Amino acid sequence: MTPRKRVETMEENRARLITAARRAFAEKGYANASMDDLTAAAGLTRGALYHSFGDKRGLLAAxxxxxxxxxxxxxxxxxxxxxxxxxxxxxxxxxxxxxxxxxxxxxxxxxxxxxxxxxxxxxxxxxxxxxxxxxxxxxxxxxxxxxxxxxxxxxxxxxxxxxxxxxxxxxxxxxxxxxxxxxxxxxxxxxxxxxxxx
Amino acid sequence: MTPRKRVETMEENRARLITAARRAFAEKGYANASMDDLTAAAGLTRGALYHSFGDKRGLLAAxxxxxxxxxxxxxxxxxxxxxxxxxxxxxxxxxxxxxxxxxxxxxxxxxxxxxxxxxxxxxxxxxxxxxxxxxxxxxxxxxxxxxxxxxxxxxxxxxxxxxxxxxxxxxxxxxxxxxxxxxxxxxxxxxxxxxxxx
DNA sequence: CAACCCACATACGATTCGTATGCGAAAGGA
DNA sequence: TCCTTTCGCATACGAATCGTATGTGGGTTG
Missing domain, CATH: 1.10.357.10 (Tetracycline Repressor, domain 2)
Known part of the structure; x- marks a missing residue:
């Protein structure tokens, strides 16, 4: 069974969110980083974030x-x-x-x-x-x-x-x-x- | 010149806020401690807090x-x-x-x-x-x-x-x-x- | 081709913070 | 004594943010 395309793009979006989070957390600190701004910078919304990481702490952990x-x-x-x-x-x-x-x-x-x-x-x-x-x-x-x-x-x-x-x-x-x-x-x-x- | 009564009570309230903050910060952590709850536990409101410490970080510093x-x-x-x-x-x-x-x-x-x-x-x-x-x-x-x-x-x-x-x-x-x-x-x-x- | 699933977006309520404003009591002068 | 000012604190308001609940469109399956 070959991996479906949906899965591929999901991994991609995960990676993009993590990258955006690294930038935001490094610049503003975890507490002052807005998840709306964060996800927007990655071209997504908070929906993707909560779907992939559960909550804000989950993203920090990743x-x-x-x-x-x-x-x-x-x-x-x-x-x-x-x-x-x-x-x-x-x-x-x-x-x-x-x-x-x-x-x-x-x-x-x-x-x-x-x-x-x-x-x-x-x-x-x-x-x-x-x-x-x-x-x-x-x-x-x-x-x-x-x-x-x-x-x-x-x-x-x-x-x-x-x-x-x-x-x-x-x-x-x-x-x-x-x-x-x-x-x-x-x-x-x-x-x-x-x-x-x- | 004897210290005025207003000053005495103000120092008292400062101390009470710090005491309440120690409890709240220790139990919930700084980020999850609500200043409304905090000040209420000390018998005051956020007004006293902002007057004495400037902001939430000021209280943490104290x-x-x-x-x-x-x-x-x-x-x-x-x-x-x-x-x-x-x-x-x-x-x-x-x-x-x-x-x-x-x-x-x-x-x-x-x-x-x-x-x-x-x-x-x-x-x-x-x-x-x-x-x-x-x-x-x-x-x-x-x-x-x-x-x-x-x-x-x-x-x-x-x-x-x-x-x-x-x-x-x-x-x-x-x-x-x-x-x-x-x-x-x-x-x-x-x-x-x-x-x-x- | 129809029903379904999944990744994500949108909408909403609930907190919480900081500021701007209001108020009562004490201090000080006439 | 009365009026005014000051000061400590409370109340009211707006803005931002988080988590959840719900909607949706494209791909998958039978």
Whole structure:
């Protein structure tokens, strides 16, 4: 059975709504984005939106999901290029801080996401970044590279530190300079998790 | 000159509105809290609210301010009881994680605050917790206890780690057990900032 | 070809916010 | 003492927005 044309256009409209929502949420924030304007910009009406996403939160969830997957892919690509696993983790952390500099990610994923969807780890997307960090930590603990630390806790704290660093950098007057300070502090802090931090 | 009675009652009404707002924001979240219900619960109307706080965001700012000061006082009290400054900082970090377990603090200060008011460090209250952490770090760097790290960056990252740990703990099924794991990981992580972490 | 289904549009009611205006009580001067 | 002004707050109004309930047209199925 070949997919019907109706289905194809529906997927298309879903994608167009998500794209329009990314723009609107990033610019005005979730709370101040009008769904009438949003859907009109996509050439549709609220009818399509409620049919595809249930409600406004459903649309936000879909948007966060999409961005989250993109973030995971980009971070993964950076980590894969480095052989030493610890250095790879540090690079991913730095990359994560830089990622959060993008207004879209900051506004939607870091601010509105937790506020309106709740704890990121319980999102369907499972916050992919955190997930990969956790498995990486688990491996290094097994290898004795890292001290015997709870992998989930370590991943949580490192991500939290990076996240907050990103908010700090983004709000500063001189992002480039502050970015370097943040990354340096991140490396120093992470050192504590090594088996032989000296 | 004695204060006029009108002023006294006005301060009283301000306080009553803030108290009602704390309850409403904590229970329903900032976005879903109705100002009509809010003010009615305080025995007033929206007129008083707009007169005292300008708009809804102004009320949120006042609420966040009040809670933030309470948090700083409680953390300070814990840190003051410990002589060794490093151990005091660790204790404050742990206390901060525990503080964030309270739904009121979590919902209002950690989720809605950043989402609707922007970066915490630029709030009028200046996020007192972070401020004291920063000065503490500065002293220890000068004493050679801590490695030569940027005090602002270190304070930012430590607070971020603690904040995220708290969100994690609060969302978990067994908060007490997870709390211990979070605090242990926090201490291990922070070790990296010491001059001699071995 | 007729009945049906589905994706989406339209119409409507219910909240909620911000502002503009009204009112009563206290303060101050003649 | 009386009149006027000020101030804190209530009331009234308009605008915006969300969710639901209903309508509709093109494609599908029997």
């Amino acid at each position: 948007v966060v999901n999409q961005i989250d997957e993109e973030m995971a892919a980009r971070a993964q690509a950076i980590g894969d290029r480095i052989d030493d696993e610890w250095e790879a983790l540090m690079a991913v952390g730095a990359a994560y801080i830089e990622l959060a500099l993008e207004p879209e990610i900051q506004r939607i994923v870091l601010l509105d996401g937790p506020a309106f969807l709740g704890d990121p780890l319980q999102w369907p997307s499972q916050n992919s970044c955190l997930q990969s960090t956790q498995t990486s930590v688990r491996r290094m603990v097994a290898q004795g590279v890292m001290a015997p630390v709870d992998p989930e806790a370590a991943a949580r704290l490192m991500n939290g530190a990076a996240l907050n660093a990103a908010l700090w950098v983004a709000a500063s007057d001189d992002p480039q300079a502050v970015l370097q300070r943040a990354i340096d502090a991140f490396r120093l802090l992470s050192r504590g998790l090594l088996a032989r931090p000296g | 609420v966040v301010n009040q809670i933030d000061e309470e948090m700083a006082a409680r953390a300070q009290a814990i840190g003051d009881r410990i002589d060794d400054e490093w151990e005091a900082l660790m204790a404050v970090g742990a206390a901060y994680i525990e503080l964030a377990l309270e739904p009121e603090i979590q919902r209002i200060v950690l989720l809605d605050g950043p989402a609707f008011l922007g970066d915490p460090l630029q709030w009028p209250s200046q996020n007192s917790c972070l401020q004291s952490t920063q000065t503490s770090v500065r002293r220890m760097v000068a004493q050679g206890v801590m490695a030569p790290v940027d005090p602002e960056a270190a304070a930012r990252l430590m607070n971020g780690a603690a904040l995220n740990a708290a969100l994690w703990v609060a969302a978990s099924d067994d908060p007490q057990a997870v709390l211990q794991r979070a605090i242990d990981a926090f201490r291990l992580l922070s070790r990296g900032l010491l001059a001699r972490p071995g």
